[in-house]
Amino acid sequence: MTLVQFREYRDYAQNRQEANNAIMALLAGSQLANHVLHLTHGSEMQLSQIFPAVPHIKRFNLRTDRAQQFLGEAEEHLCAMAVPYILAIHEDLLMTTLKMLARDGHMTMRRADDAKSHNMHSTFESVTGHTLPAASVKQFHLLRFMRNCLIHAAGTANQALVGHIASLDAPTIQGWETLTGHPLMGSVTVGRKVSFKQGDLIASLAVTKRIAEECNSALVGKISRQTWADYVLREFQADGGNSQANDRLRKVKGIARFYYRALQLTEQELQDAIARA
Template sequence: MGSGIVQLAAYRAFEVQRQEASNAMMGLLAGAQLASHLLQLTEGSDTLLPEVFPRVPHIRRFNLRTEAARSILQSADTHLGAMSVPYALALHEDFLKTCVGLLIRDGRAPSSAGSAVLAQLHDGIETATGQTFDADSIIQIDTIRLMRNATIHSGGRAHQALVDKVARWTPTAEAGWVRIAKKSLATIAVGDRVEFGHPELILTLAVTKSLGRQANVILRDSLSRTLWARLVIEDVLAEEPGNLNRHQLERKVAGKARRHYASLKLTDYELTAAMRVVLANT
């Protein structure tokens, strides 16, 4: 079916959300360090921050002296990571659910697959398509997911499921983890503190980006050309809420197919047939 990513509407939305989330997370991390640096100007002062910066919104909720405030800000990456990683995983899970929904629509997955959660979605896509995700990426996302679960459900302490998952790491999965996170979890034991810092956040964003692209390619090679053609038509109609005449629609569909669905090499005949079906059902 050709090579390259298919820029279907759901994937474009996922990429925008992922990038916006990444920018916001990095902004918060940088902002905390910038604020800490700024507070060096008031070092040694006994004045509370609301008196020093009265015009800063919400500053009264941070009613501390400089030294205490700087201590919190300098360690903020751990807390921000604990909040940001679940958000990044949620965006990834939502995109995978969209992928499964398309497989269900195409008759390649049972309707029950739509109720799967993150721990099941990659397997579900593999089962429905006969294709596979990169094994090391799956090991890494499963580890991150279990770290998230430990943070939320186990008081931030490693549980047996996480320890067992790390014990099954391959050398290449560990090397990929260490390359970004700069440390290994190989010695983690039940009850150890699980922390998300800046490196773990970067790792999460990298792994979800990679798996999102892999899911895209799996869909590209698995969904029927009939469904792909219909998705092009639906994509155009979603962006054009007004009424288009037949000529305008054909022109926009052809442009959309070239711009966002080029790797599929859909023919005019396939697009015209899909247009008739979609218009008949709208």
């Protein structure tokens, strides 16, 4: 799939990558710290006495055995914080695409602004006529319901989550279990604790990436070529855009070739964008 690397999409990809790197560093770091503490097994000293040069160590000033217990349980808590973060990055991109569609005249800006996480994908499909991968959207909503339980139900399953799980078809469940490496919570009942594992984090990254790429592909054919050409010029202007007239077209063509290659914008289309500006 060839993607249009417009500026907001590049920002999204960068934010995803930075979040992924930070989250994986924390997950690996907690296990690395746990491993290192094995070397101090049996010590009665506090961590601040053993590692006085470590910043903030006094906020985690425990004996080795107690510290290892916390570190061993850290994965679930880290994933519970990370999954909402990944979903938020994805939601921001979807809202951006809806506003792009509104600016191109396919919907009102008010409708774009009114979209929320529960209906943003269906709104996108309605406006573009492009069907997003159904299993991925259902898996996104599974993660969303899990997140909502964490934030609004003290981390316990509510009826919305239980009902959504019950509604999932076999391919969606199979895809989820392939991504996460563990069975779907089919036995979840209202009031039972919702736990987040590393597999859920992997699923959130994979599911949102697939949906984002499908949205990008749909925009290629829906957004007018005139508007795409204007976006190219906007990037040129945002990066300075003060070239002499005889050099301006060359630089605009370079941006189009490097970031907007999938569109194959013509020189005339880019010249027209310059003239409109």
